[in-house]
Amino acid sequence: MSGDRRVRRTRRMVQEALIGLILEKGYEAVTVTDIIDRADVGRSTFYSHFTDKQDVLLSNLDELAFLRPAPAGGPDKLFAFSLPTLEHVREQERLVRALLGRRGGGPVHARGEQLLADLVRDELLAAGARASAALDLLVVCVVGAFMGLLRAWLDGETNASPAELDGAFRAAVEPGVRAVLGQL
Amino acid sequence: MSGDRRVRRTRRMVQEALIGLILEKGYEAVTVTDIIDRADVGRSTFYSHFTDKQDVLLSNLDELAFLRPAPAGGPDKLFAFSLPTLEHVREQERLVRALLGRRGGGPVHARGEQLLADLVRDELLAAGARASAALDLLVVCVVGAFMGLLRAWLDGETNASPAELDGAFRAAVEPGVRAVLGQL
């Protein structure tokens, strides 16, 4: 294992403390003093590892790697990412809720949208779409619909299962997307 | 006109100062000191009118009343709000960008989504849908798609016209929505 054990421990404690605090108070309300207090870490130690509160938040960003599964979808199987993503989210509920929920910070939310947008765009291109301004608008709509669904779920506005959410997502956008793809 | 002229003037100066600052630095980065400095208003005066930075932000919320036009749509004319809303936004670009853009504050963003969700929900109910959990999920998808489109526009990611945005929105979600409505 690379690095000092103390370093790993400190970083993990700080990250976990922030996640817990976000779930309790929301990202904006969390203060650095709160974090180091809960993590039981010295102030100077904190600033020797992170520059910011936001830096801690973004250091968790690797955990969103599940937004990068293999495209692996043919023209007939659209939105292959949807169900696996939703199921993976259910397992990592605590972390993802803190990062992508409404209580979470705007920065990560934007990042998640970007990852998802790239994913959807690649998938539509693989399905035969041509790069164009119209395609970009379509991607924005699809991502918006999915993220809306995801946030509603993370914030407890629905208790539907991943399969049901996947079904709702597909039912809402798949017909329109297929129709648009036919015109390209 | 009701109230003191000084009161109206002060409130207007403060609101306008905040909007300008949001467009420059983003809501989170704006400080109360920034606001009173630009508005040229005394500190105590500020706090005699508003409790918060957020209070100022939310005081502009009436300007989002355009998200409440007459439903007035039959089963054949779905999403009647879309084009009028987009056109109205173009006229109020500066204000709406500050309120609903990515640089804007989360609180107003959530409020805008709520207004839009009520609107879409009413429209779908008027189109013959029955209230259900499935309908709520559909509403979330539609609102997500529209808001995604709107934010992309406000943040300059596209320079499409309101008519084109309306077309992209309809193309993406209308087929799916009509299909779902048929099953209710």
Place this chain on the structure above:
DNA sequence: TCCATTTCCAAACAATCCGTTCGGTTATGA
């Protein structure tokens, strides 16, 4: 086991921002 190195800690620090208070000045509308 020993020990040089790295990490951690506690305390204190200036700087910034917040929200409130106070006495005095100025504008308003009757």
Place this chain on the structure above:
DNA sequence: TCATAACCGAACGGATTGTTTGGAAATGGA
């Protein structure tokens, strides 16, 4: 004109931030 209401400026205590310092403690290699 004049009583009232709004404004101003200055100052405050408190909270938060990010940095610095010197010394204690843990770590991993020799």
